[in-house]
Amino acid sequence: xxxxxxxxQERINCMADGFLPVTKKEMIDEGLSQMDFVYVCGDAYVxxxxxxxxxxxxVLQAAGYHVGIICQPDWNDPASIDVFGEPRLGFMVSAGNxxxxxxxxxxAKRHRGTDAYSPGGQMGRRPDRAVIVYCNLxxxxxxHTPIIIGGIEASLRRLAHYDYWSDKVRRSILLxxxxxxxxxxxxEHSVVEIADALASGLDVRDVTYIDxxxxxxxxxxxxxxxxxxxxxxxxxxxxxxxxESVRIQYENTDPFxxxxxxxxxxxxxxxxxNPPSKPLTMQEMDDVYALPYARRGHPxxxxxxxxxxxxxxxxxxxxxxGCFGGCNFCALTFHEGRIVQARSHESIIAEAEQMIKxxxxxxxxxxxxxxxxxxxxxxxxxQMKFGACKDRQCLFPxxxxxxxxxxxxxxxxxxELRELxxxxxxxxxxxxxxxxxxADHDRKFLRELCKYHVSGQLRVAPEHISDxxxxxxGKPEAKVYDAFVKEFDSINNELHLKQYVVPYLMSSHPGSTxxxxxxxxxxxxxxxxxxDQVQDFYPTPGTVSTCMYYTELDPRTMNRVYVARNPHExxxxxxxxxxxxxxxxxxVKEALIKEGRExxxxxxxxCLIRPEQGRxxxxxxxxxxxxxxxxxxxxxxxxxxxxx
Numbered sequence: 001x002x003x004x005x006x007x008x009q010e011r012i013n014c015m016a017d018g019f020l021p022v023t024k025k026e027m028i029d030e031g032l033s034q035m036d037f038v039y040v041c042g043d044a045y046v047x048x049x050x051x052x053x054x055x056x057x058x059v060l061q062a063a064g065y066h067v068g069i070i071c072q073p074d075w076n077d078p079a080s081i082d083v084f085g086e087p088r089l090g091f092m093v094s095a096g097n098x099x100x101x102x103x104x105x106x107x108a109k110r111h112r113g114t115d116a117y118s119p120g121g122q123m124g125r126r127p128d129r130a131v132i133v134y135c136n137l138x139x140x141x142x143x144h145t146p147i148i149i150g151g152i153e154a155s156l157r158r159l160a161h162y163d164y165w166s167d168k169v170r171r172s173i174l175l176x177x178x179x180x181x182x183x184x185x186x187x188e189h190s191v192v193e194i195a196d197a198l199a200s201g202l203d204v205r206d207v208t209y210i211d212x213x214x215x216x217x218x219x220x221x222x223x224x225x226x227x228x229x230x231x232x233x234x235x236x237x238x239x240x241x242x243x244e245s246v247r248i249q250y251e252n253t254d255p256f257x258x259x260x261x262x263x264x265x266x267x268x269x270x271x272x273x274n275p276p277s278k279p280l281t282m283q284e285m286d287d288v289y290a291l292p293y294a295r296r297g298h299p300x301x302x303x304x305x306x307x308x309x310x311x312x313x314x315x316x317x318x319x320x321x322g323c324f325g326g327c328n329f330c331a332l333t334f335h336e337g338r339i340v341q342a343r344s345h346e347s348i349i350a351e352a353e354q355m356i357k358x359x360x361x362x363x364x365x366x367x368x369x370x371x372x373x374x375x376x377x378x379x380x381x382x383q384m385k386f387g388a389c390k391d392r393q394c395l396f397p398x399x400x401x402x403x404x405x406x407x408x409x410x411x412x413x414x415x416e417l418r419e420l421x422x423x424x425x426x427x428x429x430x431x432x433x434x435x436x437x438x439a440d441h442d443r444k445f446l447r448e449l450c451k452y453h454v455s456g457q458l459r460v461a462p463e464h465i466s467d468x469x470x471x472x473x474g475k476p477e478a479k480v481y482d483a484f485v486k487e488f489d490s491i492n493n494e495l496h497l498k499q500y501v502v503p504y505l506m507s508s509h510p511g512s513t514x515x516x517x518x519x520x521x522x523x524x525x526x527x528x529x530x531x532d533q534v535q536d537f538y539p540t541p542g543t544v545s546t547c548m549y550y551t552e553l554d555p556r557t558m559n560r561v562y563v564a565r566n567p568h569e570x571x572x573x574x575x576x577x578x579x580x581x582x583x584x585x586x587x588v589k590e591a592l593i594k595e596g597r598e599x600x601x602x603x604x605x606x607c608l609i610r611p612e613q614g615r616x617x618x619x620x621x622x623x624x625x626x627x628x629x630x631x632x633x634x635x636x637x638x639x640x641x642x643x644x
Contacts, residue, residue: 019047019294020057021068027084035068036060037195038087040134041151042103042126043096043117043309044301045071047294050313051097052151056191058291063192065089065199071298072118072125075133078140086145089198091138092191093179094151095130097309099540101165104128107538108567109165116312119304128165129153135177146204148194149173150183155335156542158184158214158273159249159263160232162242162550164539169236169550172263172271174216180204182214185335186321188288189277211255212277217270226260226272227252233266239551240558246547247555253333255279256387279322279341279384286347289318295354314358316367316429317351319343319413323371324379324394325433327463328474329509331542332371338388340375345413349420356422363424365417373432374445376409396474399439407437407445418452428453434460434484435476443491450491454499458488461504464512465523472511472548472561478523503529507573508564509537510548514595517573521588521608522600524577534577536570579608 021027041053073080114121127133157173183190190212197207208215235242252258255276262272297307322340323332379394380402462481539546575587600608
């Protein structure tokens with residue numbers, strides 16, 4: 001990162017307004033005969049700070065490097081990677097903002113119909129395992145040119161990992177791709193350090209010391225001050241060893257106290273993970289978001305209808321990074337870290353003022369937040385000096401006594417934004433932690449949230465109501481969510497507003513039995529909730545929950561965990577959450593019989609379903625008699641693939 005603001009501003013002023021080169025002609029028009037770096041990405045080209053590709057390329061540009069962009073190359077044609085010729089320093093490769101397999105497949109491993117990060121939502125513009133495929137494509141032409149990989153796909157596969165789609169433990173993506181270095185996590189610091197090292201004349205094999213990187217070596221003697229993880233052969237053959245490895249990795253995600261770690265393959269090759277990069281300071285965050293992004297998708301996609309994902313974030317503002325929430329099914333701890341980093345008020349307001357000038361701005365800012373909207377600083381004062389605690393969480397099972405709970409700064413930002421000329425409404429959609437909110441004895445934020453920043457429905461993520469399941473999720477007890485709903489309803493009644501809490505729910509998370517799923521269905525019935533969509537647990541790389549799914553062990557305790565792996569049982573758990581749907585009747589009935597809960601079948605008020613003979617279909621309307629109308633129920637509308 002550039003530390004001197006004046007130097008940074010001078011470089012920004014020299015930059016061309018618009019996009020980075022995507023063709024050789026554009027490179028030549030800039031007076032260049034060769035690029036320093038060529039960035040290859042699985043997403044379409046959107047030059048906006050919500051896209052990792054845009055941030056990394058602009059940061060490199062601000063550091064004085066020339067970068068060319070190749071988005072969604074034809075992976076069957078080596079010429080598609082040769083747009084600019086060989087770069088002076090190296091290729092950088094990312095699958096994009098999403099893991100390519102999550103992008104392509106549902107949790108049931110069915111092909112998705114659209115790709116929000118491709119022009120017009122077209123599916124098929126990137127390959128499965130995009131990082132590996134792109135790197136192999138580069139190596140067909142450029143055998144020795146340095147390749148640096150990054151982004152979420154590479155970051156979460158940086159060491160040996162369980163792969164849900166092939167149902168096996170795979171090697172580090174560094175080995176499978178043939179790349180030289182992984183820049184993991186938030187890469188602003190590491191990519192510039194890598195670039196500077198290569199520019200100084202260092203061989204890529206000697207760039208082994210940079211925080212926030214993963215490298216490989218054939219000589220174990222070169223590795224110092226490091227923890228040796230279980231060997232690859234061990235974790236493939238022994239699930240307890242796999243769980244042990246995951247536990248050690250999670251104990252070493254903090255940039256202030258993490259140790260270097262490495263794992264061996266056949267005793268000959270060693271993959272080494274250096275400690276994470278230090279968090280960005282507020283000034284560094286401001287500098288990153290002040291870079292001269294075009295803030296739109298590349299015009300070459302206009303005829304195809306643009307990039308759908310950009311529409312969702314065009315009028316949203318990222319205000320922070322990192323999360324100390326610690327949900328076990330979320331990879332944020334592994335990717336962004338637990339220490340919250342935030343932008344200044346001035347930076348956020350400046351972006352909003354720029355947004356207001358857009359011709360299609362209608363007065364609505366759709367989100368102000370990040371992984372957790374209201375987190376504005378580290379959980380406690382010691383984190384920036386000593387790091388996050390290894391052996392405890394900030395919020396789970398209960399808020400830590402050292403946790404500094406304060407919504408005043410976030411509330412001040414929301415007030416400033418809604419007072420800007422041209423702003424009609426500021427929404428909060430990136431989610432917040434209701435347990436953190438309840439730990440704040442001042443209800444001023446919740447009151448203003450209800451009054452100004454909710455439009456009918458507030459989406460929060462209790463995920464489940466069974467404390468057995470919540471414990472494995474790393475979420476607060478069910479009573480905490482109930483207390484929040486009570487507070488929310490009370491304040492809305494005072495304000496004479498009809499607004500509802502809409503819960504995000506997850507089926508089949510490790511720890512969830514059929515009995516737990518039935519308990520959730522009873523809760524929904526009692527509280528008149530009828531979810532439109534349900535998220536099945538998706539075992540993706542880099543989470544504690546995925547380790548539980550594969551090993552049936554909690555890596556933190558090594559206790560056994562029940563896992564619903566059978567597709568039919570998973571279907572029953574999902575159906576129970578949507579027990580009102582006629583198409584789910586047989587699955588719900590089967591689940592109730594299996595658990596000896598036939599008491600929930602009948603005509604009593606507490607029953608989930610009615611006997612089959614009572615379900616007669618009206619010949620004219622096609623409606624099923626005996627079902628409860630949805631009109632009085634709070635309804636959930638969400639999309640698959642949420643991060644929290």
